[in-house]
Amino acid sequence: MDVPTLVEQAREGRPRAVARLISLVEGASPHLREVMAALAPLAGNAYVVGLTGSPGVGKSTSTSALVSAYRRAGKRVGVLAVDPSSPFSGGALLGDRIRMSEHVCDPGVYIRSMATRGHLGGLAWSAPQAIRVLDAAGCEVILVETVGVGQSEVEIASQADTSVVLLAPGMGDGIQAAKAGILEIGDVYVVNKADRDGADATVRELNHMLGLGESRGPGAWRPPIVKTVAARGEGVDEVVEALEKHRAWMAENGVLTARRTARAAHEVETIAVTALRERIADLHGDRRLDALAERIVAGRLDPYAAADELVAGITGSG
Known part of the structure; x- marks a missing residue:
């Protein structure tokens, strides 16, 4: 898919290009990141x-x-x-x-x-x-x-x-x-x-x-x-x-910039939380999350320590 061409056509006000771009971002297309990167300066x-x-x-x-x-x-x-x-x-x-x-x-x-x-x-x-x-x-x-x-x-x-x-x-x-x-x-x-x-x-x-x-x-x-x-x-x-x-x-009064900055921060947080949830869901497949849960049930680990271990495993910080 030629994302740069779609973006240029959208800038020209072509409805079909606008519709296609919105469909791409709404449907979590594999091209989502490319689309958002192209839109950022505009x-x-x-x-x-x-x-x-x-x-x-x-x-x-x-x-x-x-x-x-x-x-x-x-x-x-x-x-x-x-x-x-x-x-x-x-x-x-x-x-x-x-x-x-x-x-x-x-x-x-x-x-x-x-x-x-x-x-x-x-x-x-x-x-x-x-x-x-x-x-x-x-x-x-x-x-x-x-x-x-x-x-x-x-x-x-x-x-x-x-x-x-x-x-x-x-x-x-x-x-x-x-x-x-x-x-x-x-x-x-x-x-x-x-x-x-x-x-x-x-x-x-x-x-x-x-x-x-x-x-x-x-x-x-x-x-x-x-x-x-x-x-x-x-x-x-x-x-x-x-x-x-x-x-x-x-x-x-500087409120417009402040609101837009807060909006961007909220969006970044939402995207990050979604990505982390997806990573956690993936852990079910390789039993890592279940193994942590079993250690909690057995009394060998508390939930907070388990969560720290989980986050460290996802972020590579542990």
């Missing part, structure tokens, strides 16, 4: 926005409305819509074009559904790599919409520059959000379906909860709350304005 330019919230708050509609707003501003937009995996195929249950059909023919928009593949969080494990592909392909804004899965929605905070938490009136979202810890990760809050009864009450409740958790010093970012009716495009420009204000604030 990434780091896109603004990554994560959208999360409980099912029924209108995440997909809001994402589509944000795509339209950014396209009106002349921005190239990438969308990663993370869906539950099919229990049979492992593929995303919702197709790319079912969600945002109005943008399918726009060459300035790339939409991709990704399967969680049983991952505990709302994000597919390969989402960081897919973000790099879209970044290298020239997407100036990347919207990552996660599946609503309760507490694990907070995972978006580790992958996005700015995290948007969506809520809707009449769904008990405010209290549920506090329980789920979502209020701890939101940079911008959006109360969608604001034409419904209870929208103002939801805003008041959010303001109250944000105030309870407030321990910000001078110049700190205070998350705004924006009311929208995404299905009609109402309030969406105000959301974009809030996002751009947060982006500017992060750049001015």
Whole structure:
């Protein structure tokens, strides 16, 4: 496979090349390392926005409305819509074009559904790599919409520059959000379906909860709350304005670089832990792990010493 050619075609904005690269990183292809090495010098330019919230708050509609707003501003937009995996195929249950059909023919928009593949969080494990592909392909804004899965929605905070938490009136979202810890990760809050009864009450409740958790010093970012009716495009420009204000604030205060550095560190840690787990799994085949376990059962070794011996055997440090 000619990875350099694929990467060059992706840089030119060719959808088929972008799709092929994402498939390679999503499927843990033997070419994964070559792809990531080729993308490394090209990434780091896109603004990554994560959208999360409980099912029924209108995440997909809001994402589509944000795509339209950014396209009106002349921005190239990438969308990663993370869906539950099919229990049979492992593929995303919702197709790319079912969600945002109005943008399918726009060459300035790339939409991709990704399967969680049983991952505990709302994000597919390969989402960081897919973000790099879209970044290298020239997407100036990347919207990552996660599946609503309760507490694990907070995972978006580790992958996005700015995290948007969506809520809707009449769904008990405010209290549920506090329980789920979502209020701890939101940079911008959006109360969608604001034409419904209870929208103002939801805003008041959010303001109250944000105030309870407030321990910000001078110049700190205070998350705004924006009311929208995404299905009609109402309030969406105000959301974009809030996002751009947060982006500017992060750049001015060194937060953007700090978040991206933390994101990279988290990714390295995840890759390293995965590699170690694979090495440990391999030990079952040659009985080394079983031999350690037998010594523990026989009282000749404690679990911590066994773990030290195991790690030393894997890393060659013993």
